Structure formats: structure tokens, C-alpha cells
Amino acid sequence: MAHVSDFLTPADLQKISNLQVVARQVVEGFCSGMHRSPHKGFSVEFKQHRQYVPGDEIRHIDWRVFGRSDRFYIREYEEETNLRATILLDMSGSMNYGRNGLTKYHYATRLAASLAYLMIGQQDSVGMVTFDTKIRKYIPPRSRVSHLRVLIDELQRSEPGGETELGDVFHDLVPKLHRRGLLVILSDCFGDVPSLLKALAHFRHAHHEILIFQIWDRDELEFPFKQWTQFESLETAGVKHLLDPVLLREAYLENLEKFRAELLRGCRRHKIDLVPFVTDQPYAEALAAYISRRRTRG
Amino acid sequence: MSLPFGFINGALLAGAFALAIPIIIHLFHKSRFQIVKWGAMHLLEAVIRTNQRRIKIEQIILLIIRAAIPLILALCMARPVWKGVRKLMGETRTSTIILLDNSYSMAASRAGTSNISLAKDEAERILNEVPRGSDAQVVLMGEGGAPLLDEPTYDLARLTQSLKPLEATYGTATVPAGLDFAANVFGQMHESTRNLIVMTDFQRVSFEATEDAEVGQMLDRLHKLTIPPEVTFFDVGTEVKDNVAIESLDYSRLMVGIGQKIQIRANLRNFGDAPYQDLRVYFKADGKERSMAQIRLGPHEKGQVLFTHAFDTAGSHVVEIVADADPLKADNSYLASIPVRDKIPVLLVNGDPSAEPLKGETDFAEIALQPYSSTGRVALADLISTKVIRTENLDAKDINASAVVMLANVRQLDAGQLKALEDFVRNGGGLLIFPGNRVDASWANASLFKDGKGLLPLGYGALAGDLKEGAPSVGIVSQRFDHPALDLFNDPRNGTVSDAAIKMWYRMKEPASASANAPTIIARLTSGDPFLVEKQFGEGRVIQCAIPCDADWSNLPMRPFYLPMMQRLSIYLASTVFPPRNLEVSKPLVAFLPAGDAGKKASLSLPDGTAREVPVVKKGERGVIEYPKTQQPGLYTLTSPSGTATHFVVTPRDANRICKS
Numbered sequence: 001m002a003h004v005s006d007f008l009t010p011a012d013l014q015k016i017s018n019l020q021v022v023a024r025q026v027v028e029g030f031c032s033g034m035h036r037s038p039h040k041g042f043s044v045e046f047k048q049h050r051q052y053v054p055g056d057e058i059r060h061i062d063w064r065v066f067g068r069s070d071r072f073y074i075r076e077y078e079e080e081t082n083l084r085a086t087i088l089l090d091m092s093g094s095m096n097y098g099r100n101g102l103t104k105y106h107y108a109t110r111l112a113a114s115l116a117y118l119m120i121g122q123q124d125s126v127g128m129v130t131f132d133t134k135i136r137k138y139i140p141p142r143s144r145v146s147h148l149r150v151l152i153d154e155l156q157r158s159e160p161g162g163e164t165e166l167g168d169v170f171h172d173l174v175p176k177l178h179r180r181g182l183l184v185i186l187s188d189c190f191g192d193v194p195s196l197l198k199a200l201a202h203f204r205h206a207h208h209e210i211l212i213f214q215i216w217d218r219d220e221l222e223f224p225f226k227q228w229t230q231f232e233s234l235e236t237a238g239v240k241h242l243l244d245p246v247l248l249r250e251a252y253l254e255n256l257e258k259f260r261a262e263l264l265r266g267c268r269r270h271k272i273d274l275v276p277f278v279t280d281q282p283y284a285e286a287l288a289a290y291i292s293r294r295r296t297r298g
Numbered sequence: 299m300s301l302p303f304g305f306i307n308g309a310l311l312a313g314a315f316a317l318a319i320p321i322i323i324h325l326f327h328k329s330r331f332q333i334v335k336w337g338a339m340h341l342l343e344a345v346i347r348t349n350q351r352r353i354k355i356e357q358i359i360l361l362i363i364r365a366a367i368p369l370i371l372a373l374c375m376a377r378p379v380w381k382g383v384r385k386l387m388g389e390t391r392t393s394t395i396i397l398l399d400n401s402y403s404m405a406a407s408r409a410g411t412s413n414i415s416l417a418k419d420e421a422e423r424i425l426n427e428v429p430r431g432s433d434a435q436v437v438l439m440g441e442g443g444a445p446l447l448d449e450p451t452y453d454l455a456r457l458t459q460s461l462k463p464l465e466a467t468y469g470t471a472t473v474p475a476g477l478d479f480a481a482n483v484f485g486q487m488h489e490s491t492r493n494l495i496v497m498t499d500f501q502r503v504s505f506e507a508t509e510d511a512e513v514g515q516m517l518d519r520l521h522k523l524t525i526p527p528e529v530t531f532f533d534v535g536t537e538v539k540d541n542v543a544i545e546s547l548d549y550s551r552l553m554v555g556i557g558q559k560i561q562i563r564a565n566l567r568n569f570g571d572a573p574y575q576d577l578r579v580y581f582k583a584d585g586k587e588r589s590m591a592q593i594r595l596g597p598h599e600k601g602q603v604l605f606t607h608a609f610d611t612a613g614s615h616v617v618e619i620v621a622d623a624d625p626l627k628a629d630n631s632y633l634a635s636i637p638v639r640d641k642i643p644v645l646l647v648n649g650d651p652s653a654e655p656l657k658g659e660t661d662f663a664e665i666a667l668q669p670y671s672s673t674g675r676v677a678l679a680d681l682i683s684t685k686v687i688r689t690e691n692l693d694a695k696d697i698n699a700s701a702v703v704m705l706a707n708v709r710q711l712d713a714g715q716l717k718a719l720e721d722f723v724r725n726g727g728g729l730l731i732f733p734g735n736r737v738d739a740s741w742a743n744a745s746l747f748k749d750g751k752g753l754l755p756l757g758y759g760a761l762a763g764d765l766k767e768g769a770p771s772v773g774i775v776s777q778r779f780d781h782p783a784l785d786l787f788n789d790p791r792n793g794t795v796s797d798a799a800i801k802m803w804y805r806m807k808e809p810a811s812a813s814a815n816a817p818t819i820i821a822r823l824t825s826g827d828p829f830l831v832e833k834q835f836g837e838g839r840v841i842q843c844a845i846p847c848d849a850d851w852s853n854l855p856m857r858p859f860y861l862p863m864m865q866r867l868s869i870y871l872a873s874t875v876f877p878p879r880n881l882e883v884s885k886p887l888v889a890f891l892p893a894g895d896a897g898k899k900a901s902l903s904l905p906d907g908t909a910r911e912v913p914v915v916k917k918g919e920r921g922v923i924e925y926p927k928t929q930q931p932g933l934y935t936l937t938s939p940s941g942t943a944t945h946f947v948v949t950p951r952d953a954n955r956i957c958k959s
Binding site: 093094095096097099104188190191217220225227228229230231232233234235236239241242243244247248251252255256259 | 327328330331332333334335336337338339340341342343344345346348349353356357
């Protein structure tokens, strides 16, 4: 059954200021659109039968065993170990780009909220780290439903700005994440690629699974500017370049491709999933990517 | 100092200023930039770092290319030429003009070959030798320059072919005019190397008056052209020591009737140093030799030969006088077309008829116009036939059946008569108006004069003089008459107008200031008042006299000059009905045909033997043919749609000025 959010673009959802509402819209829309509930698939696993004792719930009696043996047996399930996921949200200045009102940061916060909603709904533990040049906030993973409120409050409170150097921040972060888990990085990954890859390798060394949602704006991928333009840096004040973008476009796209290829190559080497996202793509695709990753891990 | 290059269309260079447009657009765009807060600066900066120099160079190159497009376009449209190229490249395509002297003197021959043939051979050789892809034109110097083809051509074979039938028959060559014409023709040519070859016999007439001044000026003009041509003078002259020319013909009559004798006087001149003892001069009529005369002509002397001839049929006739003289044949003969009329119908409107002989208003005039018929000497033919009617009987039918209408002492005309008369004159008819004691001057001024817009040349003023016995009389001023109707009296042998005695006359109101359309005073009385006044009205003419045509106020009808004057006036007025048959070159050839021929085509054969079809256009009550391209002297024969042939002779201007140093 289709859900209303299937037809909502990120730009539409941007109008909803309450992140929790957004997250619920996205996730429930996404789940109801699937043929099989993810809940059935991995949250409860059959373990063994045991003899019925008074006080057990009748609905847990396995009637097929009763039919065969004429005795009451109860089906016992083993509760699955909680997934520990940590969302790493990039709050650097470059995430603040977006010409049509929806910035990459806004897209990332909504995506983070949706992911958190989905994960907590599946009894996974979700934590969150916001950072730019350094770690701004670290919220350890919890699986309580009330924890979602904490995460969303933090997302709504934070504002991007400043420079970024992912490599350094990630190195600093490794010791804080004691238990291995899934790291969901929401970032444009701008910066020095070798340094970033080194930091990611550090995470991998600590046995973390890594899923990177690389957030792009369409302008950054296509460089569609036609008239003379002064590009002013979102991260470093005072850095600006006046140029005819038409003359630079080809070289820019070439450089972009090189950057993306280098990053992708490094991620593959470290078995890291790199999923590029453009801010005009629906969030559901991000959730699908997460689910796919979750299944692989499970 | 002259630049080594030039532009054919220099004015278009102004378009080069358009190069500023891309620069302005570039600066405008640069000044109106947008600001983008950019995140992926590390990607951009890396590109800027590595491409900054290349981009700057590209921008400059792009700007140069954009600015160069209008500049190059303007340069191309201005058609630049590098003047030095011709010196470097032997086989460069050229624009060549051959200024060919085709004057009379070029007909001079030596060893059987005329100068014009030599010139044509040389011109053909030059045209054959110009590099392939060149354009050329031949300009004929005779009569101020005429292009051989309508425009310069790359088809040199066609140009050479057009040269072949060329003959030396075009009067004198005018070198400055030819050079001027050639300078204009260069404006239509396309190659950057230009040659002007002047082929002439350096005849004195062409050069003597203009050698230092005008030719120099014209050569200066050629040198100041954007691409100055190389001018080469090519002497194809053969010295002519002997030259006799027939300068002109004079006729004893303005118009000839059947059987009337016409005297044709040929004026000859010997331009050479050698005397002619017995120069034979032949008279030919319609191609047949009719008579021959001999004349003695000393060096540089003039002489005349008189021939008399009578034509026995009406229509167009051609006479030719040929002098059997020097090898310069072109000016040894003179052609003329003589129209022979059957009759010239003149309608006399008698305003004061009388039963007594010679008392009627038109009696004297009738006798003067057809003297032989009036006296019963029918053996001699009158050219003019008269018809006398009373004023009240005047109608459009009679008017249109006449060539000339004479109003004699007519008091008034009714509106219908007046309109018919106006239409008649407007379409080329002649009107002769004599006043008298019956004339209603105030009506004439109101209806005939109409403040200068009517038929009457001048309004009638007060009557002057006195008819009493012994009262003083006035005469006609005897002067040299330029008017063709009276120039007869410049020769005293034809009588004099001075012995007229006029006792009464009408004064005429002369306009205070002369204007272009003002009537012409042909003759005046000794009192200073106009005697004869002429006015053009439409295509016809009106002549107004100050006195009657009978003997009431003067003794004119008794004087010997009365008859020739009346005849001359009538024939002159009738001649306007017939356009001239003998024309100067370049004057339009005009012929009147019946109205029924309008819309059809007549055939015109030209002196070179070719024929053209000429449309007959309806104008007024008749069909008219006009053919303006009479640059070629000689005999033109027009055959009307009904098969009637009319001859026209086109004579070169100044044909007599043939001489050789």
C-alpha cells in the first residue's frame, strides 16, 4: 500500500519543521511500502521448545508438536542482539550549500532523524556524533524509544559552520566508540581523501561497519553556472574567486570525477559502503540502502 | 605617402568599430556577476590553481576571436587590396578597361588597313593575353564614352566578339570624358590589379584643347582611385594628311511636298594641306545617284555645292551627299532624312467674312498659303491646302482634320469649340491667332489667355495707333532672327520685314518677370511692342500676332515677305506635328503613328544592320514610338505595324571637326 510520503520530495518534507514528524512520515511510508515487514525478518529468531508449565501464555503453545506428541510445548525465541549504530553527522560549513533553500545539512538532518526513527523502531541502539573540525556532541547509542527524542532535539538544535577535516575528527572519535557497531556517516566527505581513508581504516581496524551517505547538491555534480560568478567559501571567510564558470566547467567535472573515484576506490578497499546522495533524491532510497546494509550484517 | 594597400569599399570599414561590441559585452558580463556561497571549494580551487593561466589565455583568445569577427567582416566587406601584389605575381587576375577611340579619324587607313581595324586587332590580342579569370570592359571614346557591353564581363570571348562589328563612325573622341567614364567603370570591377589601355590615334581634336588641363585632371583622378590603374597609351594612329568633310546640309524648305523642288546645300571643308582641283560631289536620293557636281577646294578652304531635287512620292526619303575625297571615308558623306508631305491641311477660321474679293479676313492669307492654286497655275504644287470656314461652323471634326488652325479676327468661340481647339493643340497641333476689329479682347483674355494657362500666349492690352489718313505708322524690327519661322529673312535675298507699315495694333501684356515657361517673343514692332509671340501648349505650339492677317491695319499683305512669312509660320507650326527626322546622337528617336497602332510593335533597323522591336505606346490621340539609344550614328529605318517605312538619320555632334595635326 502506498504511503503519502512516497510522493513527497525532500523539498516538500523540508517544509515540515518537526523532525520527528518527518522521520515518522518517511519511515512508516517506507516500511508500509515493503512486501514483508522487516520486523518479521530479523528481530525475533526461533531457539527451542520447552515443556509447558502453568502460567505460560497459551498463544505460545506449538500446536503442531501437540498434534504429533500429544504434549504441550512452548516455542521459545532468542531475542536478537541489538545493533549498535552511530550516526556521524558532518556540520561543517560546506554542508550548508543549497541554492533552492534545502541545504545538504538540512537533508542530512532529516535523513539522520529518519534513520534513528527506523533503527529505534527495530530495537537497535542509536547514537549520534556531530562534528566539524572537532567533535561537537557525542550521544552514546541507546535503544529506548525516548532516546529518539534526545537525538532529534540535538539535530534541531545544531547549526553547521566552520571548516572541516574529517580525518582528524574520526581519529579522535575512535577511542570514544568502545563497542564495535555500525557507523553511518552523513557527510559530503570534502577534504583530503587519503587522510579521510586513513581515518576510516582506523574505524575498520576497530571492527566497525561503516556506511557513508555522501550528500551532494546537484550544482556540485553538474556545475551548471553560465554567467560570471564570484564563488565565496562557506568554510573559510574571505576566500573568493571571480571567474567565468563556463571556461572552468570541464576541468571542474574532471576533478570531481577524480575525487569521487579516489574516494570510492578507497572505500571499496576498506569494505566501506559509499552511497552518494543528491539532495533532490527521496529519503526512502537512503533507508533502503541502510536496510540492505543491515541485512548483510545480520 | 600612399599606403601599400587600399579598400574598394572604404566606407564599410566603419563597421570595424563593431569590434568594441564583444569587449563591451565581456566587461558588462564581468561587472554583473552573481555571488554563490560555495561548499566544494577544494574541488574548485584545485581546478583554478591548475587552470588559471590556461583560462586567462583562453579568455583573451576568445575575446580576440569575438572582437575579430566584426573586424574581419568589415575588412572583407570593404574589399581590401594589396597594391604591391601585382608587382609580385605575374599571373594575377586583372580588371582591364580598353578605352577605344572610335572617332571618325580612326577610319583613316594605311596599306588598306584602317586605324580602327588595327585598334580592334590590338584590343583582341590584349584581351586574349589577360590572365584567366580576369574581367574586362571596352569603353568607346566617341561621344563621351559608351560601354561596349552593358557591364564589365569575365566572358572575354563575348567581349572580343562584340568588338568585331565595331566601325569608326562616332564623331570626335573626347579623351577626358572617356577617362572619366573609365574611372566610373572601374567601380564595377572586382580584381585588385587594374589596367587602363587607351587606344587612340592621338588626333588633334581629342587632345589639343585638353591635353594639359583636363586629361591631366582625369589622370589625377584615376591615380586617386582606391586601386589606381596602370594607364597605358597605345598609339594606333596613321597620319592623315588629306581630309575633306561634309560639315552640314542646309535645306531651302522646312517641309517638302510632292513635286516641290527642294534645294539642298552641302557645306564642305578641306582640313588638309593639299588642294582639290576637281572634287566630285555626288547627290543620292533614296540610294540612287541623281546628280554630281565638281568643286575646287584649296587647303583649309570651305565650299558649298547646291543640289535641287523634287520627290514624286509622299513619305520618308533619304538623301546622301558624298564627296569623292580622302581615305577618311567616314566624314565624306552626309545623310539626311527628308519627309515629303502630300499636303499640309490648314484650317482658316474667318471671323469677318465678306463677299467682296480680298475684303474677307482670310482672303490674303488663303492666297499666301496656296499661291499656285489661287492663281490657277495648277502645274505647280502647293504644299499647303487650305479650308476656310466661318466661326460658327468650326467644329472638332474640322479641327482634327487639320495640321494648323488659323483664327482670323474671331470674336468668340463657344465652349465646345474652345475645348476641341485646346485638345487639338495639346496633342501637337499648331494654332495661329490673328486679332482684328471684331475680337472681344476681354473674352479672349478670360477664356483664351486664362492668366497664362490658356492657349493665348499673351493677354490683349489696349489698341495702339491710329487708322486715320496721315497718322504715323510703325514697322517690324529687322534683326537677325533665330526662330526657324523667320530665319529665312536673315538672307536679304528672301525679302525684308522692315518695309511693313502698321497703323494699328494690339498691345500685349508682357509678364513682368521671365520664367521658364514664358512665351517667346519672335519679333517686335519698332514701337517696342511684341509683334509675334510663341507659346508651347501641351505638345503643340501657338503663335499670336499683334495685327490682323488682312490689309485693314497694315500693308503687310502687299509686302513681298508676307507670303513666305505666312507659309513659314504655317509649316513651322505643322512641323511640331512631325517629330524631327534628323537627330544628333543620343537624342531620342520619336515617331507618331495612328492611334490604332498603339499596343503593337514596330520594327526599327539600326545602322549596323540589326533590328529591334519597339512598342507603340498610346499618348493622347495617337500612338508614339520612342527609342532613346541612338548612340550609333547612321540611318535608322522604322517600319510601322502597318508597313510604312520612316527614315531617321542620326548625325554625330561636331562631325565637321575632323582634322589632323
